[in-house]
Structure formats: C-alpha cells, structure tokens
Amino acid sequence: MREQIEAILWAQFRTIRNYLPRTSLGAILLALISLVWYGLFCLGAVGLAKGMQYVSMYHLRLYFPAGMLGLLLFWQIFPILTMSSGWSLELNKLLVYPIHSNTLFVVELMLRLTTSPESVILLVGAIWGLLAHPGMHGWWPLLLLLYIPFNLLLSLAVRESMMSLFRKKRLREVLMLLIVSISVVPSLLANTSLGERLRPYYLYAANGPGTPWHEFASLALGRPGWLSVAAAMFWLVLAWWLSRRQFAASLLLDFGQAGGDSSPARGTARSTKPGFVELLANFVSGFLPDPYAALVEKEVSSLLRTPRFRVLFGMACFFSVVIFFPMAFGRHGASFLASNYVAFVNTYGMLICGEVLIWNVFGFDRRAAQLYYVAPAGFKQVLLAKNAVAAFFVGIQTLVVVSASLIMPRRGDVAAIAGGIAISGVVFLFFLAAGNYASVSFPRPVQPNQTFRRQAGGKTQLILFASYILMAVPIGLAFLARWATGKDWVFFAVLTFDLLAAACFYYVSLEPVMAMGIRDRERIIDALSKGADPIGLGS
Amino acid sequence: MDDLHLEPAPGGSAVSLSAEQHAKAYSSSTPAIDIHDLRKEYNGVFAVDGLTISVPAGCFFGFLGPNGAGKTTTIRMLVGLAQPASGTISVLGLPMPEKAYEVRKQIGLVPDDSMLFDHLTGAEYLQFVARMYGLTRAVAKERAAELLALFELDGEARKLIGEYSKGMRKRVAMGAALIHRPKLFLMDEPFEGVDAVGARLMKDILLEQARRGNTVFLTSHVLEVVERLCDRVAIINRGKVVVEGTLEELRAQSQDGSGSLEEIFVRVVGAKPIPANLEWL
Numbered sequence: 001m002r003e004q005i006e007a008i009l010w011a012q013f014r015t016i017r018n019y020l021p022r023t024s025l026g027a028i029l030l031a032l033i034s035l036v037w038y039g040l041f042c043l044g045a046v047g048l049a050k051g052m053q054y055v056s057m058y059h060l061r062l063y064f065p066a067g068m069l070g071l072l073l074f075w076q077i078f079p080i081l082t083m084s085s086g087w088s089l090e091l092n093k094l095l096v097y098p099i100h101s102n103t104l105f106v107v108e109l110m111l112r113l114t115t116s117p118e119s120v121i122l123l124v125g126a127i128w129g130l131l132a133h134p135g136m137h138g139w140w141p142l143l144l145l146l147y148i149p150f151n152l153l154l155s156l157a158v159r160e161s162m163m164s165l166f167r168k169k170r171l172r173e174v175l176m177l178l179i180v181s182i183s184v185v186p187s188l189l190a191n192t193s194l195g196e197r198l199r200p201y202y203l204y205a206a207n208g209p210g211t212p213w214h215e216f217a218s219l220a221l222g223r224p225g226w227l228s229v230a231a232a233m234f235w236l237v238l239a240w241w242l243s244r245r246q247f248a249a250s251l252l253l254d255f256g257q258a259g260g261d262s263s264p265a266r267g268t269a270r271s272t273k274p275g276f277v278e279l280l281a282n283f284v285s286g287f288l289p290d291p292y293a294a295l296v297e298k299e300v301s302s303l304l305r306t307p308r309f310r311v312l313f314g315m316a317c318f319f320s321v322v323i324f325f326p327m328a329f330g331r332h333g334a335s336f337l338a339s340n341y342v343a344f345v346n347t348y349g350m351l352i353c354g355e356v357l358i359w360n361v362f363g364f365d366r367r368a369a370q371l372y373y374v375a376p377a378g379f380k381q382v383l384l385a386k387n388a389v390a391a392f393f394v395g396i397q398t399l400v401v402v403s404a405s406l407i408m409p410r411r412g413d414v415a416a417i418a419g420g421i422a423i424s425g426v427v428f429l430f431f432l433a434a435g436n437y438a439s440v441s442f443p444r445p446v447q448p449n450q451t452f453r454r455q456a457g458g459k460t461q462l463i464l465f466a467s468y469i470l471m472a473v474p475i476g477l478a479f480l481a482r483w484a485t486g487k488d489w490v491f492f493a494v495l496t497f498d499l500l501a502a503a504c505f506y507y508v509s510l511e512p513v514m515a516m517g518i519r520d521r522e523r524i525i526d527a528l529s530k531g532a533d534p535i536g537l538g539s
Numbered sequence: 540m541d542d543l544h545l546e547p548a549p550g551g552s553a554v555s556l557s558a559e560q561h562a563k564a565y566s567s568s569t570p571a572i573d574i575h576d577l578r579k580e581y582n583g584v585f586a587v588d589g590l591t592i593s594v595p596a597g598c599f600f601g602f603l604g605p606n607g608a609g610k611t612t613t614i615r616m617l618v619g620l621a622q623p624a625s626g627t628i629s630v631l632g633l634p635m636p637e638k639a640y641e642v643r644k645q646i647g648l649v650p651d652d653s654m655l656f657d658h659l660t661g662a663e664y665l666q667f668v669a670r671m672y673g674l675t676r677a678v679a680k681e682r683a684a685e686l687l688a689l690f691e692l693d694g695e696a697r698k699l700i701g702e703y704s705k706g707m708r709k710r711v712a713m714g715a716a717l718i719h720r721p722k723l724f725l726m727d728e729p730f731e732g733v734d735a736v737g738a739r740l741m742k743d744i745l746l747e748q749a750r751r752g753n754t755v756f757l758t759s760h761v762l763e764v765v766e767r768l769c770d771r772v773a774i775i776n777r778g779k780v781v782v783e784g785t786l787e788e789l790r791a792q793s794q795d796g797s798g799s800l801e802e803i804f805v806r807v808v809g810a811k812p813i814p815a816n817l818e819w820l
Contacts, residue, residue, distance in 0.1 A: 007670035015658040018699055093654050096618050097671035098643040252622055526702065 045125025052129030066206035068213035075119040144220035153239035160246035295385035316349035342420025357390040358435035363446040422495040429502035433509040434467035440517040474498040571596040571754035577626035588778035599749040601769035609778040647716030657701030672719035686714035705732030766800040
C-alpha cells in the first residue's frame with residue numbers, strides 16, 4: 001500500500017512541478033493570494049491561541065463546544081457552498097491498475113485536507129490555546145487532534161454523497177436550489193434578527209450531550225467521563241463507516257458514463273419534435289445571418305445541454321438574487337446596496353457565469369476549437385458569436401434580476417433599475433473585452449460534465465482584477481457626478497458616456513485579440529488539448 | 540499458423556517461437572477471457588446485449604465491430620471500469636469484477652486516449668505505471684528508459700504527454716501496457732495514429748507475446764491489420780456477436796469460401812448504400 005501511495009503522490013508532485021513553470025506569473029500570483037489568505041487564518045489561529053488563555057474554564061466549557069460545532073459546519077458546508085471539491089483522485093484513470101481500494105481510500109482521505117485547510121489551522125490554534133491555558137492540566141487538548149480524522153472522514157462521505165447526487169439528472173438542479181437555500185443562511189443570520197433568536201438554540205445544540213462537537217470538546221477540556229470517550233469513538237467509527245460506504249459506491253461507478261454525461265447513449269430514443277433547447281436556440285439565431293446564426297445556435301444548444309453550465313447559470317440567476325437579499329434589505333441592510341441591487345446582483349451573476357461565457361470561451365467546447373481555425377467561418381465570427389451568446393444569457397439573467405428586484409420589499413424606482421441595467425452594461429462590456437483577451441491568451445480546458453468548479457487560472461484572475469479597476473473608474477465617476485451635483489440626469493449622462501466608452505473599448509480590443517487568436521492558434525489548440533492527472537486539482 | 544509469421548522489423552524483436560509451439564500454447568490452456576451472456580445498459584439501451592465469447596489463452600484475438608457496437612464498453616467491463624447488468628466474465632480464470640485486483644495485476648491495457656496523464660513526461664508516466672504494478676523504483680526507472688528507447692520516445696525527455704502526437708501517445712500507452720510483463724493484453728485501437736515503423740514494432744511485440752502464450756485481445760478498425768495478426772476474430776454489432784471464428788471459418792461461411800475480412804465485416808454488419816436522393820454527394 002505504502003509504495004502505491006508514494007507513487008501516486010510522486011506522480012502528482014511531478015505533475016505540479018511540470019505544470020507550474022509554464023504559468024509562472026499565474027503561479028506566483030496564486031501563491032501570493034494563498035499566502036495572504038492562509039496567513040490571515042494563521043494570524044487568526046495565533047489570536048485564538050492567545051485569546052483563549054484569558055477565558056475562564058467556565059466559559060470555555062460553555063462556549064468551546066459551540067466553537068467546535070461552528071468549525072464542523074464550516075469544514076463540511078463551506079466547500080459545498082463554494083462548489084469546490086478540492087483535490088481528488090481521478091478514479092477513472094487509476095482503477096485500471098491493481099490498487100487496493102484501501103489504498104485509494106487513504107489517498108482520497110488525505111486529499112480531503114485540501115478542501116478546508118483553514119479549519120485545520122484554526123483547530124491547531126485552539127489546541128495550542130488550550131495547552132497554554134492556566135486552568136488546563138495535562139495533554140488532554142491533544143485529543144482534539146482526533147477531530148481532524150473525524151472531519152476528514154465526514155468530509156469524504158459528504159463529498160461522495162454530493163457527487164453521487166450531482167450525477168443524477170434533475171436531482172442536480174434540485175440540489176443546487178438546496179445549496180442556494182443553505183448558503184443564504186449565514187447572511188440571513190447576520191442581517192436579520194433571526195441570528196439573535198436562534199442563538200440560544202445554537203448553544204443548546206452545541207452543548208447537547210452525545211453530539212460529536214460536545215464530546216470531542218469534553219475530551220479536549222480534560223477529565224472526560226467514559227461516556228464522552230465512548231461517544232467520541234462512536235462518532236469516529238460512524239464517520240469511517242459512512243465514508244467507506246460512500247467511497248466503495250463511487251468505486252463501483254461506470255466511468256464511461258460517470259460525471260453526468262449529458263450525451264445520450266447509442267440508440268437512445270429522442271423525440272423528433274424540437275425541444276425547449278432547440279426552440280430557444282432557433283429563436284436566438286433567427287435574428288442573425290449565417291454563419292453567426294449557425295454558431296449562435298450551436299453555442300446556445302450545447303451550453304444548455306451541459307450540466308455545468310445549467311448549474312452555473314441557475315446560480316447566476318437565483319443564487320445571486322438570494323445571497324444579496326438580506327445584505328441589502330435586512331436589519332443592517334446597506335442602503336447603497338439596496339438602491340443598486342440590480343447592478344450588484346447582476347455583476348455577481350456575471351462573475352459566476354464568466355468562466356464559461358466570458359473569460360475562457362474556448363475552454364468549454366475545447367474539442368471544437370480546431371474546427372474554428374479550419375472552417376471558412378473564421379475566428380472573428382466565432383468570437384463575435386460567442387460574445388453574442390454571452391450577451392443573450394446575461395440579458396436573461398438581467399431580466400430575472402430586474403423581475404426579482406420589483407418584488408423586493410423596498411424596491412427601487414424605475415431610475416434605480418435603469419441605472420442598474422446601465423451599470424451592468426458597462427461591466428459586461430469591460431468584462432467581455434478582458435474576457436476575449438484572457439480566452440486567447442490563457443485558454444484552459446474545462447470539463448463540461450464536471451459540476452464542481454475549478455478556479456480560473458492565476459493570469460485570468462490578474463486580468464479580471466485589472467478589469468475591475470478599469471471599470472471602477474467610469475462607474476465611480478457617474479456616482480461621483482451624482483453626489484457632486486445631486487442630480488440623477490447627470491448620473492445617467494455619465495453612465496451613457498461610460499456605455500459608449502465601454503463599447504469603444506470592446507470594439508478596439510477586438511482586432512488585436514483576433515490577431516492574437518489567429519497567430520497563436522497552435523498554442524491555443526495545444527493548451528485546450530490538455531487532459532487530467534492522477535489527482536484532479538480542484539479549487 | 541505459419542501464415543502468421545512475420546519477418547522481424549529492423550531493430551525490432553525477432554519472432555523466436557515456432558508456430559507449432561504457439562498453437563500448442565494456446566490450445567492447451569483454459570480460456571483467457573470467457574464472457575457469457577453479458578449485458579450492459581445505458582439509459583434504457585443495451586450497449587452490450589447478450590455477448591458470449593471465449594478467447595483461448597495465447598490467442599491473438601480480434602474484436603471487431605462498427606462504431607458504437609459495444610467494443611470499448613466490453614473492454615471497460617473486462618477491466619472492471621463498468622459494471623455488467625447481467626452475465627458473467629472470467630478473465631484468466633478469475634471472475635470479474637469480484638477478483639478485479641488479481642486480474643488487473645495480470646493485464647496490460649492500451650486504453651482509449653483519455654486515460655493518460657497529460658502533465659507527466661513519458662518516462663514519469665511509465666515509472667508511475669510500473670510502481671502501480673508493484674515494481675521497485677529502480678526496476679521501474681530502468682524499464683521505463685528501455686521502453687522509451689524501444690518506442691523511440693527518448694529523444695524528447697522533457698516533453699509532456701499532453702504535448703505528444705496521437706501516435707506518440709499510443710506508443711507510450713503500449714509501453715505502459717508492457718512494463719509489468721502481463722499475461723493478457725487488452726488493446727483498444729493500439730495502432731491508431733501510429734506511423735508505419737511504430738506500428739510494425741508494436742505488431743512484432745504483440746505477436747511475440749502471443750507466441751509466448753500470452754493473450755492479445757485487440758480492437759481495431761484497420762481490418763487488414765486484424766486479418767494479418769489475429770488467430771480468431773469476433774465481429775459484434777449492436778452489442779451482440781454476429782460472427783466468430785478463425786479467418787478460414789469466417790471465409791467458409793461466405794458463398795464462394797473466399798473474401799477479405801473487410802468483405803466479411805461489411806456483409807455481416809450490413810453496408811448501407813448511398814441513397815439515390817444524395818446525388819449531389
């Protein structure tokens with residue numbers, strides 16, 4: 001077993017080593033972002049360790065289980081909310097080798113550390129704090145280390161269950177709605193009186209005897225009873241059993257069809273009548289001449305048939321509306337956010353869908369990329385058609401957001417909505433210009449069937465960051481003009497100018513991007529042809 | 540079996556065992572692959588529908604069929620990547636998928652293109668595969684270097700598999716299939732995209748393996764290659780075996796007792812004539 005684990009990890013190390021030098025700027029940027037992010041958590045852990053020494057044992061006994069419950073929720077739910085699966089084994093590539101399922105299980109369990117290293121950092125801080133606490137005696141806090149395997153096992157069980165549910169057609173969309181509903185809970189708790197009302201219940205649940213967070217906390221706080229030891233062991237065994245069961249089920253998957261293959265199997269009876277997707281694609285392309293019509297039709301059809309896009313687009317339309325609602329209209333609701341609700345929500349929605357629609361437009365249908373260079377339609381038409389499709393979907397998203405904003409309790413007036421739409425237009429055009437550049441400069445292959453996301457590349461994030469700054473200036477000027485003059489028409493005048501400027505920026509950026517796309521076709525096709533490795537690098 | 544003898548390619552391996560030895564090797568053993576009434580369903584449609592074949596040990600077996608006939612699905616079930624809906628599979632005398640671990644240890648697989656690790660170099664990939672089969676690091680490194688040299692992939696040591704051409708990918712996959720000296724080779728279109736010299740080398744190696752008593756289960760759309768290499772052939776269509784036997788047996792089924800494998804294939808699978816309304820074509 002050890003040799004095979006070593007070999008898998010060695011291959012992954014070589015993969016990373018081979019891969020990183022080719023994206024040095026992106027790698028440095030990602031490393032810096034990671035350093036800042038995890039550095040903040042390290043500081044938090046140090047703060048926790050130092051701060052805990054001043055808390056009385058009475059308060060520790062009262063609140064420490066609540067902290068453990070919070071940590072468990074963060075550890076288990078945060079990766080789902082962010083749709084990041086972390087690193088995981090590419091089982092379809094490894095199962096052809098004689099590897100015991102125990103070996104794969106151990107590697108997969110270790111890889112669960114990548115989903116929420118923040119939790120481990122905080123837990124280590126808590127252990128340190130308890131060890132240094134004047135009221136604590138002995139090494140009991142070290143038993144809290146058992147909370148790590150417990151959470152890893154639970155995390156593996158949760159991940160495998162989620163992946164299994166996501167493979168089921170229809171259920172995937174229902175699950176997404178559930179995730180959206182869960183994700184709004186923290187915002188609701190923070191921005192409404194619900195948080196205060198639920199606090200006693202949370203503390204009650206946290207101190208519930210027999211619960212894993214309470215029993216592990218009891219172990220760590222010293223002098224646990226036999227029941228606590230037995231309960232902690234029970235939870236560990238249960239988590240192990242659940243994760244083994246779920247992992248064994250995933251080993252039995254048919255990898256030919258795994259991943260929610262949206263393409264029908266050979267001979268699957270399909271209706272000859274055009275479905276919703278075909279009708280919509282025909283409708284959109286009906287306004288355009290060929291080859292644009294054909295390209296748009298193909299693009300709309302293929303996007304709507306891929307689970308990943310459906311999930312992303314669903315999130316852009318609904319998740320963004322729900323997530324900003326408590327922040328804008330809750331107890332501590334920000335009036336600026338409320339009056340610019342459409343702009344904020346729409347921009348957030350564009351960020352969600354952007355990976356597919358805007359800044360990696362060739363990554364999704366990478367197998368077709370070669371055709372774009374040999375077909376007489378040409379690269380320019382392809383890029384314009386893809387931009388038109390992005391505009392179409394962002395248009396639908398805007399329609400949903402505007403409709404939602406009209407039923408909000410403190411809905412904005414027509415001017416506020418019109419302002420939101422205009423700002424969205426400016427943002428979209430800047431995004432589109434930056435996205436076209438990113439798409440030809442740093443194309444990355446994307447698995448259409450993979451519902452869990454992978455993060456945009458480091459260089460793409462750098463371009464995105466630059467485009468935020470670029471678009472913040474004209475939009476900020478519009479707000480500044482309204483603030484200085486107190487007149488709405490000035491705001492709209494500047495916004496109109498911004499729209500024209502953004503359109504010009506987009507237009508001017510097209511030529512060099514197209515030239516680069518044609519000149520670097522070999523590099524683009526090469527980049528889009530890349531496949532996967534023994535371990536999938538999630539976000 | 541004399542007609543199977545090939546002259547060794549320049550620089551390639553010489554064929555050392557006689558045809559008689561080869562025939563004796565595979566007629567005296569239990570089947571390397573024994574599939575009975577195998578079914579596999581996707582979305583209510585049977586990709587494999589009551590497949591029954593028996594591949595003798597030491598046989599060079601051609602598994603043919605039109606696109607979507609169920610060849611790759613069958614190979615996936617043979618290695619345990621797909622679960623059969625019903626039926627039984629025995630590989631090297633062991634039931635699948637129950638004894639998947641033991642079976643996989645003895646299989647050399649040239650899979651479809653997607654199974655390679657694109658961000659590893661050829662040497663790294665071969666070493667990784669060797670270690671998966673339990674070879675020590677030193678042996679893995681040594682054999683990887685030898686196989687890279689054999690398949691003429693040692694020239695660009697830093698090149699990643701993702702940057703390989705299709706033929707190079709097939710060659711490195713072939714190296715990975717050989718590195719642990721398996722008893723059974725499952726080859727899914729191994730010659731696809733490989734140049735004539737590389738293909739000749741691969742054919743020689745596979746023939747040599749068959750003559751040593753190892754079994755080769757080959758799918759290919761290049762019927763001339765199958766005709767030249769295989770002892771037995773099964774043609775499947777819509778998940779079912781439509782014809783199986785030696786080439787002589789297949790020819791005997793034709794009206795005049797002759798005909799190429801292509802003619803037999805087209806006849807049993809059914810060729811579609813070009814419709815009259817496509818006169819613009």
